[in-house]
Amino acid sequence: MSVQTKHFVNAPENLVVESLQGLCSLNPQITLDVADKVVYVAKPDRSKVALICGGGSGHEPAHAGYVGDGMLTAAACGTVFASPNTSQVRKAIDLVENEKGTVIIVKNYTGDILNFGLAREQYAAEYPEKSDKVKFVIVGDDVAVGKTQGKIVGRRGLAGTCIVYKIAGALASRGGSLDEVHSVAEYVSSRLGTVGVGLEHCHVPGTAAGESHLKASEIEIGMGIHNEPGNRRLSPIPPLGELVPQLLELLTSTTDPERSFVPFKGKDRVVLLVNNLGGTSELELPGVVRETRAALEKQGFVTERVLAGTFMTSLNMPGFSITLLLLPDGSDASAPSADLLLSLLDEKPDVPGWKWASAALPVPITEQVKQTAGAGPAGVPQGVKLRAEDPKAFNEAVRRACKAIIEAEPEITRMDSIAGDGDCGLTLKDGANGVLKALESGQITGEDVVGSVIAVSKVAEEQMGGTSGALYSIFFSALAQGLQAHHNNAGTVSAGLWAVALSSALTKLYTYTRARPPSRTLVDPLDAFVCALDATKGADVRSAVEQAGAAALKTRDLEAKAGRSAYVEGDRLKKERIPDPGAWGVKTILEGFIASS
Known part of the structure; x- marks a missing residue:
């Protein structure tokens, strides 16, 4: 399968800034610091906790597409697949200065952690009286990389990060305290699992045209969002009904010592996110949703909410990822309630990147597919039989x-x-x-x-x-x-x-x-x-x-x-x-x- 190497650009080196400028046209409440490539709410409510995110570009609508009322306050954007530098992040911190404090949410990649972390430390050194006003959340939700392989670097941050943005952003918009917003973001991050699958790698504009990474009959499970290879390839490509259960096994297993990241117990309540990695058609994605929900129901899970669409991409990668958020069951008194998390998830933010989702409990797949007896091409009464x-x-x-x-x-x-x-x-x-x-x-x-x-x-x-x-x-x-x-x-x-x-x-x-x-x-x-x-x-x-x-x-x-x-x-x-x-x-x-x- 060939890699799509053609792009609509003026010049690759200007693509990120021009894209962010276009985003500001879509969302009048935000503005762009061109020099530092920071998108931020032009008139933030400084009586509320601010949320900063960011990372390399190429994951749109993450991260800048989530900046706006009810979600994030600013996003620092690097070049394609490259972390923003420390000065960019520091500029974002200064732009959202407020009374309650700031929560920085980053995906678990070394460059992001170092640059966002350094910016935070520089701010604390310059304003020691505010050193406790900037808190840090690192999201690592990938289950493809086993515990042994990732024992030092940890799990990569994938589409589950967007759920952290959404829930923390809604709580901040309600007026939650710095500690409350930080605590909920940390809790949600700890209950996430994501696995991706791709038909091919993506292509970065301005780079040489690469050869196919996968054969026409192959797919790769566990691909990262920066073209990192996955943990295994399958050939021939299995139908969705066979592929999705394999992905869910990686997500929900509690017996695999390498991948028991989330404490599933059986018959759990979950939120499902099916994410387009950039090159999957809108026709195919709901089919993935259908198969995933059916497989979850078969395993006894209760799907409380379904999110589907383009949330965190890998440019034009033809693939998708599945994320599960394990909701609290009430046994942990220190955990937020499931009702709180769902209500925060249901609030509609005024941002272009967040896709519509119903606040109602989805009808079980088994009830959707009830078929009438004798379905098939039906004849009509005839006057003569020949x-x-x-x-x-x-x-x-x-x-x-x-x-x-x-x-x-x-x-x-x-x-x-x-x-x-x-x-x-x-x-x-x-x-x-x-x-x-x-x-x-x-x-x-x-x-x-x-x-x-x-x-x-x-x-x-x-x-x-x-x-x-x-x-x-x-x-x-x-x-x-x-x-x-x-x-x-x-x-x-x-x-x-x-x-x-x-x-x-x-x-x-x-x-x-x-x-x-x-x-x-x-x-x-x-x-x-x-x-x-x-x-x-x-x-x-x-x-x-x-x-x-x-x-x-x-x-x-x-x-x-x-x-x-x-x-x-x-x-x-x-x-x-x-x-x-x-x-x-x-x-x-x-x-x-x-x-x-």
Whole structure:
């Protein structure tokens, strides 16, 4: 898998400052000290505890994205993956000077601890009367690095740090004392576990393009947010249902002497954070949430809150991390209550980096996925039941056509990545798999052709979606109507009836689409097939399929007039000479249908 090495920048050396300036446009309550790259609340309430965070850039929205009302007061930002220097941190301390004191929260990385710690000590040396007014919290929530390996440096700070920011920031906003804010931040930090997984490493703007770190079939568990390697690689890439339980085992194990970091006892109440490491799509991330919640429920955990989104990234890393916050169970009198922590977590801060989250207890996954009996493509009441002349051959033809589409998916997808939006192959494959499932369950059968055609229409509607799904669904619905309207009470579907019904279905389809051949769409081979079949009264199916194949091939030299290809730059289509993917799909289906006839 290749590393994404292209970026939208003016000059790499100006990227951090320009990004922070843009952030200030998004959040008018904050301002930027350009020289020291410190983002801070312009008019802080100096009667309340201030919170300072920071670290290397490249983890956005952490850290500057959390500066604002209800969360952090300032963030000192280094260059990409590099700690801010001591003078930057010292400037942040001076900018948030207040009556109650300041809590500094940093991730457990040597550079951050040294530079933030030195700034704190310099401040205490200059103002000895205020030496107890600046407190320090170090967050280390990574569980990938075992205790033996990390016995000196400790656990790395990862996305769990954002939960510490949120809870401590909300308490400070309520007017909590310095000791209260510091104590709660320390407690939350001690109850966090995070593990990440990546498909590939990330790329730092301005650096040389690197080679792939992982093979196309590999993922890496435990990757750090600065491109540090993980603790193991898996190949082939397991499905989420197998991967997530492995990650949770690292997070929740109390028997592994290397990774029993958090005192889980079983049936614990937890807060779940699923974090996008920068390059994971918004489509995939909720799927991770689903699998994680299901796995937690299976283990007996009670998920009190779910947070998901982009909280702490590693630039453009295609990966995610899972964080669990173990809520107090009431057995420790010195611990804050779970209700307090949840209420602090639920308060909505006025900052752009914090993602929306519900304050309600999530509905258990087991209740969300209740399914109605007999789910699947459903038929409709029919006025007539017609059987194929050879029901067994009909079933086999349907099966061959579906398998042909499934085998052709990679090539159709390749075509559509050039001539369209890249989804045609997968859409057709989804439809083919749905038809195969209906065939195996008996919903599609040569004993009931009309019911089978209606079932195919339902599959196209429900499994395919999009434009092609609608076109296929309309066509097959119209085909069912044509079969019923033109039958001769013989009880079977003759070749002539197929020809008449297909012709009427095409006519009805044309009332819903403006595409007409030659149009570089699926209509080209479909029209060629139907017209040729109709001309021979259904007697020469093979010749009709050949004409459909020729029409599909001809689309490679046609100007796109309809469909997604109409939006593709014309010269590129001429240069590539790629047939229309939808037309190729029709060709594949028809050729598969007659392959052994």
